[in-house]
Structure formats: C-alpha cells, structure tokens
Amino acid sequence: MSSSRPTIRDVARQAGVSHQTVSRVINGSEDVLPETRAHVEAAIEQMGYRPSAIARSMARGQTHTLACISPNLTDYTFASVIEGAETEARQHGYFLLSSSAADPEAFRALVDELVGHSRVDGLIVINPYADKRYEYIPRNFPLVFVGARSHDEGINSVSLDDEKVAYEATRHLLSMGHTQIALVTGPMEEDCSQDRAEGYARALQEAGLEVDPTMIIEGDWSATSGQDALLSFAEQGRVPSAIFAQNDRMAMGVMHAARDMGIDVPTQLAVIGVDDMPLASYFDPPLTTMRQDMPRIGQEATRMLLDILQKKNNEPRQLKLPAQLVVRQSTLDKGGD
Amino acid sequence: MSSSRPTIRDVARQAGVSHQTVSRVINGSEDVLPETRAHVEAAIEQMGYRPSAIARSMARGQTHTLACISPNLTDYTFASVIEGAETEARQHGYFLLSSSAADPEAFRALVDELVGHSRVDGLIVINPYADKRYEYIPRNFPLVFVGARSHDEGINSVSLDDEKVAYEATRHLLSMGHTQIALVTGPMEEDCSQDRAEGYARALQEAGLEVDPTMIIEGDWSATSGQDALLSFAEQGRVPSAIFAQNDRMAMGVMHAARDMGIDVPTQLAVIGVDDMPLASYFDPPLTTMRQDMPRIGQEATRMLLDILQKKNNEPRQLKLPAQLVVRQSTLDKGGD
DNA sequence: ATGAAAGCGCTAACAA
DNA sequence: TTGTTAGCGCTTTCAT
Numbered sequence: 168m169s170s171s172r173p174t175i176r177d178v179a180r181q182a183g184v185s186h187q188t189v190s191r192v193i194n195g196s197e198d199v200l201p202e203t204r205a206h207v208e209a210a211i212e213q214m215g216y217r218p219s220a221i222a223r224s225m226a227r228g229q230t231h232t233l234a235c236i237s238p239n240l241t242d243y244t245f246a247s248v249i250e251g252a253e254t255e256a257r258q259h260g261y262f263l264l265s266s267s268a269a270d271p272e273a274f275r276a277l278v279d280e281l282v283g284h285s286r287v288d289g290l291i292v293i294n295p296y297a298d299k300r301y302e303y304i305p306r307n308f309p310l311v312f313v314g315a316r317s318h319d320e321g322i323n324s325v326s327l328d329d330e331k332v333a334y335e336a337t338r339h340l341l342s343m344g345h346t347q348i349a350l351v352t353g354p355m356e357e358d359c360s361q362d363r364a365e366g367y368a369r370a371l372q373e374a375g376l377e378v379d380p381t382m383i384i385e386g387d388w389s390a391t392s393g394q395d396a397l398l399s400f401a402e403q404g405r406v407p408s409a410i411f412a413q414n415d416r417m418a419m420g421v422m423h424a425a426r427d428m429g430i431d432v433p434t435q436l437a438v439i440g441v442d443d444m445p446l447a448s449y450f451d452p453p454l455t456t457m458r459q460d461m462p463r464i465g466q467e468a469t470r471m472l473l474d475i476l477q478k479k480n481n482e483p484r485q486l487k488l489p490a491q492l493v494v495r496q497s498t499l500d501k502g503g504d
Numbered sequence: 505m506s507s508s509r510p511t512i513r514d515v516a517r518q519a520g521v522s523h524q525t526v527s528r529v530i531n532g533s534e535d536v537l538p539e540t541r542a543h544v545e546a547a548i549e550q551m552g553y554r555p556s557a558i559a560r561s562m563a564r565g566q567t568h569t570l571a572c573i574s575p576n577l578t579d580y581t582f583a584s585v586i587e588g589a590e591t592e593a594r595q596h597g598y599f600l601l602s603s604s605a606a607d608p609e610a611f612r613a614l615v616d617e618l619v620g621h622s623r624v625d626g627l628i629v630i631n632p633y634a635d636k637r638y639e640y641i642p643r644n645f646p647l648v649f650v651g652a653r654s655h656d657e658g659i660n661s662v663s664l665d666d667e668k669v670a671y672e673a674t675r676h677l678l679s680m681g682h683t684q685i686a687l688v689t690g691p692m693e694e695d696c697s698q699d700r701a702e703g704y705a706r707a708l709q710e711a712g713l714e715v716d717p718t719m720i721i722e723g724d725w726s727a728t729s730g731q732d733a734l735l736s737f738a739e740q741g742r743v744p745s746a747i748f749a750q751n752d753r754m755a756m757g758v759m760h761a762a763r764d765m766g767i768d769v770p771t772q773l774a775v776i777g778v779d780d781m782p783l784a785s786y787f788d789p790p791l792t793t794m795r796q797d798m799p800r801i802g803q804e805a806t807r808m809l810l811d812i813l814q815k816k817n818n819e820p821r822q823l824k825l826p827a828q829l830v831v832r833q834s835t836l837d838k839g840g841d
Numbered sequence: 842a843t844g845a846a847a848g849c850g851c852t853a854a855c856a857a
Numbered sequence: 858t859t860g861t862t863a864g865c866g867c868t869t870t871c872a873t
Contacts, residue, residue: 172622174866185844190868198842217620222866225562225849232601240587240602241580250577253603257614262623264569264601265577266590277594283554285509286599390786416783423786446753449727449760451788511850522860527852535858559850562865 173214182210193218229288233472234264234281235465236274237293243444244414244461245293248313251465252291259473261288274300282308289472291465296358309475311468316358321483323475325468328487329359332457333366336411336439339455339492341374343500345409345437349382351396351421353413360385363413363441382407386417393420401428408436409498415440415447415456422450422497433499443493452496459490510551519547530555566625570809571601571618572802573611574630580781581798582630585650588802589628596810598625611637619645626809628802633695646812648805653695658820660812662805665824666696669794670703673748673776676792676829678711680837682746682774686719688733688758690750697722700750700778719744723754730757738765745773746835752777752784752793759787759834770836780830789833796827 175193179186184203191199192207199207210216224230233256237245253263264287268274281287282305289309295301296316304310312324340348350367353360368378384399386392393412397420400406412418418440425432432438432452440447443458467486475481512530516523521540528536529544536544547553561567570593574582590600601624605611618624619642626646632638633653641647649661677685687704690697705715721736723729730749734757737743749755755777762769769775769789777784780795804823812818 176866186867187844187869188842191843194868200842203842217616217622219866220617220621220623221558221561221567222849223868224558225851225866226868228849230558240577240590241583243578243580246578246583250604253577257603262601262603262617264599266594266599267587279554280557280599284557285554286557390783419783419786423788426788446727446756446783449756451760451763513850523851524853524860525858528859531852537858540858556850559865560852562850562867563852565865 172219173216175216175218178207178210178214178216181214182206229476230286231260232262232264232287233289233291233469234266234287235291235293236266236268236277236281238269239267240265244442244459247461248293248465248468251462252469253465254462255466255469256473259469261469261473263469268300271300271303275303278303278305289476291468291472294357296356309472311472311475313464313468314359318358320485323471323483323485325464325471325486325488326359327459327464328489329362330366330369331487332441332459332490333363333411333413334370335366335490335492336441336457337367337370339494340409340411340437340439340498341370343409343437343498345407346376347382347407348376348409348411349384349396349400349407351384351386351393351410351412351417353386353388353417355385360413367411381405386413386420388414388416390416390420390423393417394424395420397421397424397428397430406430406436410436410438412438412440415442415444415454418454418456418497419450422452422454426451433497437498439498441490448495450497455495455498456493457490458493460488464488509556510553512553512555515544515547515551515553518551519543566813567623568597569599569601569624570626570628570806571603571624572628572630573603573605573614573618575606576604577602581779581796584798585630585802585805588799589806590802591799592803592806593810596806598806598810600806605637608637608640612640615640615642626813628805628809631694633693646809648809648812650801650805651696655695657822660808660820660822662801662808662823662825663696664796664801665826666699667703667706668824669778669796669827670700670748670750671707672703672827672829673778673794674704674707676831677746677748677774677776677835678707680746680774680835682744683713684719684744685713685746685748686721686733686737686744688721688723688730688747688749688754690723690725690754692722697750704748718742723750723757725751725753727753727757727760730754731761732757734758734761734765734767743767743773747773747775749775749777752779752781752791755791755793755834756787759789759791763788770834774835776835778827784830785832787834792832792835793830794827795830797825801825 175189176186179189249265256263268277291311293313295312314326315324371378384396410421418438421438422432425436430436440456443456447454512526513523516526586602593600605614628648630650632649651663652661708715721733747758755775758775759769762773767773777793780793784791
C-alpha cells in the first residue's frame with residue numbers, strides 16, 4: 168500500500184522469507200538455497216527493490232564515499248586529477264565528493280563537515296601546502312596528498328617527480344645549445360615550485376653553467392605572470408635565449424609577450440613548459456612541454472587511499488610519477504639550420 | 505573508555521540529560537533552558553562530539569547531497585558549471601557529488617546507484633540530450649537539466665539562450681560589414697547546436713541575406729574540427745570573409761588553419777566564437793567571443809533544485825541565460841581603417 | 842540454511 | 858522544558 172520505496176522487509180514478506188535472508192541474497196552470501204535465492208530475486212525484481220545506501224552506511228559504519236578537496240574545480244590540472252580519481256573510485260564501488268576550498272578557512276570548514284561529521288571514509292587533498300591548510304586535517308584519518316611535498320615521509324602522497332621533470336626540461340634546452348636559460352617559477356611557497364627550481368639548477372650546474380638569480384623570476388602560474396616575466400627580463404635588458412616556464416600557462420604568457428615585443432619564438436627565444444595543457448599544440452608556435460599524466464595521479468591517489476581503507480598497506484608512501492618530453496616548435500636546435 | 509567517536513548518548517550521560525535534549529541542542533531548538541543548553545554545549549565541546557551525517561540522513565530520510573552528472577569533469581565549460589553548482593550547494597548546507605558518464609550505459613549505472621540507492625536528494629544533468637541518456641532518469645525525481653533543449657516545458661532546465669546568442673554573434677559580424685558568413689556548428693544532434701544554427705539563420709535573413717547550406721559545416725566542438733572546417737571551405741574554393749564558430753575551441757581551430765594557409769585573421773577572415781574560454785584573450789589574435797557565465801548556470805540549476813526539494817516551486821521552469829559580446833582582435837570592421 | 846534479536850546514531854511523536 | 862518510546866533500513870551476532 169505504501170507508495171514509498173520497498174524495504175528489505177517488504178521483499179521478505181513477498182518472498183515468504185525473513186528479511187535476513189533477503190540481506191544475504193543482496194550481499195551475495197553463499198549460504199542461501201538456490202531455490203530460496205530465486206524466490207527472493209524474483210520478489211526484488213517484481214517490487215523494484217534497491218537497497219538503501221544510507222541504511223547500509225549506517226549499519227556498516229562506512230560511507231563508501233571519498234572526498235577530494237581542491238583549490239578549485241576548473242583548473243585543468245585539478246579537474247584532470249579529480250576525473251582520474253573519480254573514475255578509479257567508481258570502479259571500486261566508491262563515490263567521490265569533490266569540493267573546492269579557496270582559502271584555509273573554507274578548507275577547515277570543509278574538513279569539519281566531511282571528516283568530523285563522518286560523511287566520507289577517506290580524503291584526497293590537492294595542493295595541501297599552498298598555505299597551511301594541511302594543519303586542519305585530523306591525524307589518523309585516511310588521507311592522501313596530491314602535489315605535496317614529497318620530502319615528508321610521514322604522509323601518503325602522489326605527485327609529479329618535480330625535480331626530475333625540471334631537470335629534464337632544462338636538459339632539453341641545454342641539448343639545443345642554449346646557455347642563457349631563464350626560469351619562471353610558480354609561487355615559491357609551493358613545494359613543487361621549489362623542487363622544479365632545484366631540478367633546473369642541477370641541470371645547469373651539471374652542464375658547468377652558473378645559476379644566475381637574476382635569470383629566475385617568480386610567477387603565480389597565470390599566463391599574465393609569464394607575460395610579466397618576459398617584460399621584466401626585457402627591462403633589465405637581458406632577454407635570455409631560452410625560458411623554462413614551470414607550467415604551460417606561464418609559457419603561453421611568455422610567448423604572448425614575445426610576440427608583442429617582436430621577439431620570434433623559437434629562433435630568438437626558445438620556450439618550454441610543463442603540463443601539456445589542452446590546445447598546447449594549437450599555440451603559435453605549438454608549445455614544447457613536459458606532459459604530465461594528471462588522471463593517473465588521481466588514479467594512484469585513489470588506489471593508495473583504498474589500500475589504506477582496506478588495511479592492505481599501512482606504510483606511508485610517497486609516489487612520484489614521471490613526465491614525458493613533448494617536443495613541438497617552441498624550442499629549436501640553435502646549432503641546426 | 506570507548507576509543508570511537510562519542511554519540512549523542514555519551515554526551516547526554518556526561519551532561520546529565522537525556523539524549524533527546526542533546527538532539528534539541530545540536531538542532532538549535534528553542535525549547536531548551538539556557539542553563540541546560542550550556543551544560544550540553546560544554547559536554548559537546550569537552551568530548552569533541554560531532555553529529556553523524558549518516559545517522560541524520562537515516563533518521564530524516566534525506567541525504568543533504570545533490571549529484572551532478574556530466575559527460576566529463578575536465579572540459580572547462582562543464583567544470584565551471586560544476587564549480588558554480590558546488591559553491592551554491594555548500595552555501596545551503598548541501599554537498600555535491602559530481603560524476604562523469606561518458607556513455608549512456610555508464611549514465612544508466614550511475615543513475616541507478618545515485619537515485620535508485622537513495623544516495624542523493626536531487627540531480628543535475630549536464631547535456632542530457634547528447635544521446636538518449638535522459639530516458640534512464642526516473643520520473644518524479646527532483647531533477648534539473650543544464651544545457652538541455654529548452655523547448656520541452658515538462659522539465660526544469662537552465663541553459664544559455666542559444667538562439668539569441670547565435671543571433672547576436674552573427675549580428676556582430678554583419679555589423680562589421682561581412683556578407684559571406686560561414687557557420688561551424690557543434691554536433692547537430694545536440695539541441696544547442698540546432699538552436700545556435702537557428703539564431704545564425706535568423707540574423708542573416710533579417711539582413712536580407714540567404715542562408716547558404718554550403719556555408720555551414722558540422723563540427724564536434726573540438727579544435728581539430730574547426731581546423732577541418734576551414735580546410736573544407738578552402739577545398740570548395742569558397743573561403744568566407746567571416747566565420748561564426750559555435751564554440752571557442754573550434755574558433756581556435758579555424759584560426760590555426762588560417763595561419764597555416766596564410767590567411768590573415770582578421771583582415772582576410774574574421775572569427776567569432778562562444779564561451780570566452782580561459783586564454784581566449786591570449787590567442788593570436790585574441791578571440792572575439794560570446795562570453796557565457798557557466799558558474800552562474802550551475803548556481804541557478806542548484807537553486808532550482810533546492811527550490812524543488814523545499815517544495816517552494818513545483819512548476820517546471822526553463823531558465824535561459826544571456827551571453828555577452830566580448831570584442832577582441834579576431835573580428836575587425838571591414839569598412840573601417 | 843534460515844530466523845530472531847539487537848543495534849548502528851540519530852529524529853519524531855508523544856507523554857509527563 | 859524535558860524524557861520516553863519508537864522507529865529509519867540495514868547488518869551482525871547468535872540461535873535453531
């Protein structure tokens with residue numbers, strides 16, 4: 168008679184068994200007579216019964232939901248990590264709640280809702296070190312950081328191998344014959360900016376070149392900051408022959424400024440970025456970059472979290488993923504032609 | 505003694521009241537003596553008690569969670585809608601579960617999990633008409649479509665006023681003195697592509713121009729398809745003086761192809777897009793486009809859904825949002841100079 | 842192989 | 858104003 172959704176008991180009544188037997192059937196228990204099972208399944212089918220996820224969570228004490236907190240949801244790199252994480256989570260029967268927290272206060276509130284109120288079983292945090300937000304996360308809660316300082320061995324993290332990626336990017340410019348290689352970094356308070364700066368320095372040093380601090384400008388990941396960086400070099404009267412921008416957006420800003428200033432890329436200025444963002448191959452000229460596999464990072468973070476939840480692996484791990492050099496037209500062999 | 509989270513009863517015991525009184529306090533009921541309230545709040549504070557969202561959902565029969573299903577999470581337009589929706593949802597104490605469903609089968613499975621298993625109270629679906637996926641959604645479930653055919657008056661939807669936006673874009677090109685205006689559409693099975701084609705046609709007709717079918721090419725929203733479109737026109741030997749691409753990515757493809765073919769934008773070919781995607785102002789030349797406010801669309805969709813849940817408004821509504829012309833350098837006055 | 846009883850942590854309805 | 862009694866729809870014992 169009830170117009171609302173049928174429960175396990177309704178099904179039981181219909182099938183002439185106890186509600187517990189129905190529970191066994193929907194949970195795939197072995198201990199059910201094939202015939203009984205058939206009856207129950209018929210009743211389920213007939214009544215259109217679907218178990219309530221909430222009731223299950225209640226009884227089992229777990230939500231089968233993970234959360235991912237990101238500075239925002241629209242940045243391509245973040246969105247890609249989230250998509251990778253979501254796909255992996257769903258594959259294992261979990262859901263992913265993705266939220267954005269622009270500032271530490273929003274982050275704190277979010278963590279309280281999510282973790283404090285037991286809304287999720289585990290947490291993935293993207294860019295936790297951009298500010299001090301990581302301090303708000305309760306200890307002992309299943310947690311994986313993405314893009315975090317991989318130096319800290321007490322926590323689980325998945326990130327690009329920033330030092331190595333920067334090293335390889337710089338090596339690429341060196342191999343093209345460049346010796347005046349400038350660097351445009353992300354915010355230096357972020358660990359990955361620091362790590363990438365270190366990789367850059369190591370490559371130069373190994374090549375017997377000095378690291379010139381005036382050849383390093385701090386940006387903020389935006390195209391505008393890349394633009395500004397090139398302007399700064401020009402004002403100093405010292406335009407390098409090559410620039411390594413720590414992400415593609417800033418690289419694009421550099422190229423944009425170069426165009427405005429009548430500097431030809433790549434003949435007068437070589438540019439390499441990091442990410443391989445969409446349309447990087449459509450830039451003018453198409454951008455050489457270190458491609459990182461963001462969905463993979465999200466996927467690995469989710470796997471790590473799931474492992475923790477299933478107590479498979481309790482050792483904190485720091486996973487560093489590689490990037491792949493994609494040579495396009497924004498870098499060119501200086502020796503050649 | 506128990507090492508696990510304190511419950512409402514633990515707090516009650518500590519405060520020397522019944523668990524119901526604790527419930528009243530955490531729910532902000534008026535009917536509690538200030539003194540009693542103080543005791544309870546002290547106990548809550550002291551024990552670090554936080555209500556369980558799951559138990560609440562169980563008892564109240566609602567999850568305070570909404571879901572948003574999108575073809576993917578990385579496309580800038582989708583991600584922006586989701587971010588707008590998530591922000592609005594959180595502002596009202598709701599959470600947003602965003603999932604991607606690439607194909608109808610994945611969509612069906614997702615709806616079953618989300619709606620069938622009562623995981624969420626309401627649903628936002630982005631681009632439901634890309635295929636027949638909308639058929640899988642149960643009737644009477646709180647639902648809002650985004651980017652849907654607004655012609656259907658039986659459903660709730662929020663979308664761009666596609667016909668009008670296309671009309672205005674075309675008008676802009678006309679006002680620049682163009683008479684040979686080509687159109688690159690999205691997939692014609694999507695309603696917004698059709699609507700935008702209609703707006704284009706109306707503008708031409710009002711200007712006394714004929715709609716030439718050979719000047720209309722169907723793309724798939726990708727930059728590549730924009731590129732191909734211009735190549736097709738060239739092969740036909742009929743390169744128009746202006747192109748209206750139904751999104752920025754295709755517009756960028758058109759400009760890229762033009763560069764390769766030695767066609768100068770904007771002097772030989774004017775290009776206008778739709779979206780105002782990030783970096784549109786960094787293209788070469790910077791792209792003229794119809795800017796749409798995607799976060800706003802997500803926000804309005806969420807409001808609509810929340811209204812439905814609170815039974816404030818049961819009349820199906822179709823909300824159409826405007827776009828704003830942003831003139832940059834990819835279109836230029838033909839008469840001018 | 843199946844069933845009965847208890848409980849997950851909260852809210853709702855009623856009583857006092 | 859406060860407390861008592863029942864659930865919400867499931868799972869988890871423990872019997873049978």
